[in-house]
Amino acid sequence: MHPLTLTTLGTGAGRPSLHRSSSAVALDYQGEILLFDCGESTQMQIMKSTLRWGKLAAIFIGHLHGDHFNGLPGLLATLSMSDREAPLKLFGPEGITDILSVLRKHRVLYTNYPLEVFEIKKAGVLLETDHYYVETRFIDHIIPCWGYAFQEKDLPGVFDVKRAEALGVPHGPLRGKLVRGQEIQLEDGRKIRPEEVVGPKRSGRRVVYCLDSRPCSEAIQLSQKADCLIHEATFEACLGEEAHEWGHSTSQDAARLAKEAQVKKLILTHISQRYDQAKPLLEEAQVIFPNTLLAEDLKIFEV
Ligand SMILES: [Zn+2]
Ligand SMILES: [Zn+2]
Structure with a gap:
């Protein structure tokens, strides 16, 4: 199997802090990096990580709240200054083209490589290569929001x-x-x-990125039998009402979803900055879904 790793670049909700940057996760597979969300200071986090700019193949923005988007113009501009020539694909909600157009018009943003922007209109497959595809579903936040699934294609059986x-x-x-x-x-x-x-075909791995969202059936369907689900866990269980009011989940909501969707591993991220220590959120989730891990900035997870 080819190595498939996830680097949780930013793991905080709302504003960034010294300990948790705003949301961003990099998926590294077969020499390509797919970036999910691009909160403020994502490019700084990439610089601190072992990832390389040049391998960035596509960016997927889930929704247009600042803590998922504000790092994008800076990252796109820096790629220009790094002499990037390869095209870059960018997927996001309706409105992302307008925002980038305004930034270009006022010279806030300049790119000298082909930037291909796709506004998502409906659920389905967004990107497909010989080795994987990425699909999306509409999840339940307070503004339009898309969850994403990376699906590796089935691999041939082992040669005896x-x-x-x-x-x-x-x-x-x-x-x-x-x-x-x-x-x-x-x-x-x-x-x-x-x-x-030759042995039987081996199933490809599935990684699901689901934030921000209340628990919802679309997220369960997207996450079905995933090898790894990265889900938001903004609040602890006792703040469920507040979480749902603001279109978020608690860590126990994420754990219930992971259990129902029969995923193998759950990674909690998008932790409210009110928590200096997120361990209680992790422990609450593990009661429901034992194979739960907690994301930290710059942590690397093997899938
Ligand atoms: Zn958020
Ligand atoms: Zn949000």
Whole structure:
């Protein structure tokens, strides 16, 4: 399996603090970085991380609250100063094109590489490559908000080298054909079927990014059987009413959702800056969903 890592660049809700920057998560897969949200100081967080600017392939903004967006103009401008030439894809809610146009008009923003902006109109697949796709669903916040899922495509089964040797399959292109699911014929006329030497297909991994949102059915559907769900947990359980009023979740809401969607691992982020210590939020969630982890700025998670 190719390494798939998540770096939680910013993990705080609302304003940034010295301990928790505003929301941003980088997904690093096969030499490409996908960035989910771009709160204030995201570019500083990238500089502090092991990530490299040049690998940034696409940015996905969930909604247009400042703590998810304010870092974007600065990051886009810095990429210009870094002599980027490769195109960059940007996905976000309706209105993102207008905002960037105004910033360009007044020379706040200048980009010298192709920036392809897509405003999301409906749920579905936004981006697809040979190895993965990214899909979106409308989640339940106080302004239009999109949750995202990265889905790795299924991987071929494991090639059984010993079995291949025993059957006399030579090294080289014939083995490649078997891995790609094609029957081959050896020089002595024997035919070998792929299932004789290649194991069953391996399911691709799924990573879901879901913030900001009240608990909702769309988020459950998006998260179904995900290997990793990154979900907001702005407040502790006793502030549920306040959380829901402002379109947010508690850590226990996130845990219930993770349990219902049968995910493998839950990462809590978007922690209210009122909490110096977020451990109680984590412990409350673990009562419902034990495999819950707490995001910290610049922490790296393997999927
Ligand atoms: Zn937020
Ligand atoms: Zn918000």
